[in-house]
Amino acid sequence: MKSAEQAVQVDRGGGEFAFTSDDFRYIADLLYRHSGIVLGPSKESMVYARLSRRLRELGMTRFEDYCYLLESDAGGDEFLAFSNVMTTNLTRFFREQHHFDYLADTVVRTQREASTSRRMRIWSAGCSSGEEPYSIAMTLCDNVPDLERWDAKILATDLDTNMVMRGSDGLYPADVMQDVPDSRRDKYFTPTNEGFKANDRLRQLITFKPLNLLHPWPVKGPFDVIFCRNVMIYFDNPTKTQLVRRFAKLLRPDGWLIVGHSETLLDQQALFKLCGRTIYRKIGD
DSSP states (O other), rough: OOOOOOOOESSSSEEEEEOOOHHHHHHHHHHHHHHHOOOOGGGHHHHHHHHHHHHHHHHHOBBBHHHHHHTTTTHHHHHHHHHHHHSSSOOTTTTTTHHHHHHIIHHHHHHHHHHOEEEEEEEEEETTHHHHHHHHHHHHHHOTTTGGEEEEEEEEEEEEEHHHHHHHTTTEEEEEGGSSSSHHHHEEEEEETTEEEHHHHHHHTTEEEEETTTOOOOOOOEEEEEEEEGGGGGHHHHHHHHHHHHHHEEEEEEEEEEEEOOOOOGGGGEEEEEEETTEEEEEOO
């Protein structure tokens, strides 16, 4: 599997494991093939720190043995744990507020004026622990007075199954709720001993599912809006191009794709036009 490179003993505050450059390259390649996430050499310390916990739990002393386990017949459960550990989850409620303002002021208004079916489909792709889809749900509830008469649904997906479970539970500690205005928190969440629990009105709008964006998508369109924010920054250009084209196929004509603050679709001008800060609208079919 790897060359006979002398192992480098690494001690980063939690025990020593044999960890070589070949180990890192193998792990980086495995993650890329599985999820499209690109790990450069600067991420070597991060990989060690995150996976050393797994080695301790498994009673292993060498990353080489861990690599063999991941691709063995007995490594299915551990591969899921590996994927979860290696996924970066950074989110908060109403992150990049201008996207939710646009959803309320432009998308919802357009749908109310143009749609007779009162149908709304929104996909939060890379939802992490759920703050984004719950922010979307609160925005809809606040800006569509007759939402109960609409056929409105939010799909929330993420590669990390632990994050999907947390989002589905809808329970957040008090410090996480600091980005939610008190009026919204009191309206849409119930205080508990562990924090704040999203109420049924929000949770009934959202379906949480684990999903690898590189694999087939068992989802049906068309979507009116797709949020895929701060996900593509971890992909290389060919993977980004493929992903954006797949999103375009699932968006309705004139539907919106909303990406992260450091992401652009400038190489996809045949499919999308810029209509706001990192907000793109599909060019009608």
